[in-house]
Amino acid sequence: MxxxxxxxxxxxSAKKEEMVxxxxxxxxxxxxxxxxxxxxxxxxxxxxxxxxxxxxxxxxxxxxKLDDREEERKKQAAEREMQGKCSFHVLNTNKRHSVEDHEWMIREGVAAAFYDPWKYNIDRLKKGDVVFLYENGVGIVAYGTATGEVLVADHDDDRDETHYQKLQDFKRLSSKPLPAAEIKKTLSRNVVFLRTMSAMPDGQKVLDKLATYERT
Incomplete structure (x- = not known):
């Protein structure tokens, strides 16, 4: 079949989902x-x-291979080698799996990931790292700096499957998000936004862009 x-x-036989x-x-x-x-x-x-x-x-x-556990572990291992060298990260807000998770991150000003091995992305965030929250189909909708303190919570009924950090100096871009096309143009390269979290070595360019973009 x-x-x-x-x-x-x-x-x-599936229940009706909200349609747009x-x-x-x-x-x-x-x-x-x-x-x-x-x-x-x-x-x-x-x-x-x-x-x-x-x-x-x-x-x-x-x-x-977005939902491939082994592929995710390989990606995390490769990015751990950059730890200490990269202070910028783009984090997908998980909207493709859960609108509630997305809304919680924006409402509470946190960077979060769920389930093994994806939740361990949050453990790599150091104090002072800049985290851009990316919403599918919209762009960067908020950003802030990591505290370096990993907090753990349940996800639905699954124990300790949420890892998160509070973001300091949290700023929402609800009136003017930075779309994917503008991010790629700013960095002059392709960016995979669908992954849970990716290091962005050239993220200072995005931060500088946001400083002027919001005023235009």
Whole structure:
């Protein structure tokens, strides 16, 4: 059974999630194929598009190995070698997994990560390190400096699966976040924002950009 068919069948029994509107323009031939596939599987066009997007997202996650524990451990080991040399980090607010986690970080002014091995990213933050909080689809929405003190809390009913640090001098950019395209332009390089946390050796350029960006 193909993964797409599994997703379609699961969707019929899954609870309804909150939906957000979006606009998508398709080439004529592709649109015709989607409509035909929807008819074949007795789905609405919207349901068909949703399942196709979900399948594409799963493929992208597998390619980037975002949820691969061994790959995450390798990344952390490589970045530990930079410890002491890099004082800037970009932290994804986990919105793709939990809107509640994202809102908690912004509301409380903390940098957090969840579950082994991703939670150990927080342990690498030193006092005075600058942490940029990145929201998927929006950009850098807040930033502050780490205290160096790792705090531990439960996540849902899972004991000690949240590691976090409070961020000093915390500043929200709710009125004017710094989008991904602007960050890449500022650094003149590609940046992987979907990873839990990545070192940003050239992060001073982003901090300098934010100082002028907010006033424009």
């Amino acid at each position: 193909s993964k797409l068919v599994e997703l379609i069948r699961e969707s019929k 509107p979006t606009t998508l323009r398709l080439p004529v031939k592709l649109n015709s194929y989607v409509e035909g596939l929807a008819d074949q599987l007795s789905l609405s066009k919207q349901e068909m598009l949703l399942r196709l997007v979900e399948e594409g997202v799963n493929a992208a996650e597998n390619e980037l």
